Amino acid sequence: MATKKPLTPPVVPTRRPDRDEGGSVVLERRTQRVAPPQMYQVVMLNDDYTPMEFVVVVIQEFFGKDLESATQIMLKIHLDGKGVCGVYSKDVAATKVDQVLDAAAKAGHPLQCVSEPVEL
Ligand code: TYC
Numbered sequence: 001m002a003t004k005k006p007l008t009p010p011v012v013p014t015r016r017p018d019r020d021e022g023g024s025v026v027l028e029r030r031t032q033r034v035a036p037p038q039m040y041q042v043v044m045l046n047d048d049y050t051p052m053e054f055v056v057v058v059i060q061e062f063f064g065k066d067l068e069s070a071t072q073i074m075l076k077i078h079l080d081g082k083g084v085c086g087v088y089s090k091d092v093a094a095t096k097v098d099q100v101l102d103a104a105a106k107a108g109h110p111l112q113c114v115s116e117p118v119e120l
Contacts, residue, residue: 037090038090039088039089039093039117040087040090040118041086041087042063042084042086042088042096042097042100042114043082043085043115043116044059044077044082044085044100045081045111045113046081047112050109050110052074055111056070056074058104059085061103062099063086063096064086065085073085087118093115096113
């Protein structure tokens with residue numbers, strides 16, 4: 001009598017949800033949402049003593065504005081009491097403030113500026 005190989009039941013591939021067909025672990029896919037970094041605006045303040053020409057030069061030099069834009073920003077500060085000279089990351093904004101205060105102090109002017117978080 002010929003010996004017959006015992007029939008083995010067909011193997012139905014089972015798949016756990018965390019493995020793909022090849023048996024590799026499949027991580028759950030999630031869309032990553034990373035909040036953009038908080039930005040800071042450098043706000044220059046008006047005073048009665050700093051010459052307009054000095055403010056215009058400072059805005060051109062440290063905020064990369066051309067003469068016309070710098071003059072407009074200076075006049076806005078003069079009329080409104082304050083104005084935004086630029087928007088930067090926290091560290092860069094702090095450096096701009098330092099540069100302006102340093103240049104003003106060296107020139108003997110009371111010009112002030114601050115950095116503040118931009119409201120969303
Ligand atoms: N108000 C100053 C003046 O009349 C000019 C000025 C403008 C000063 C802007 C500061 O941030 C300033 N000489």
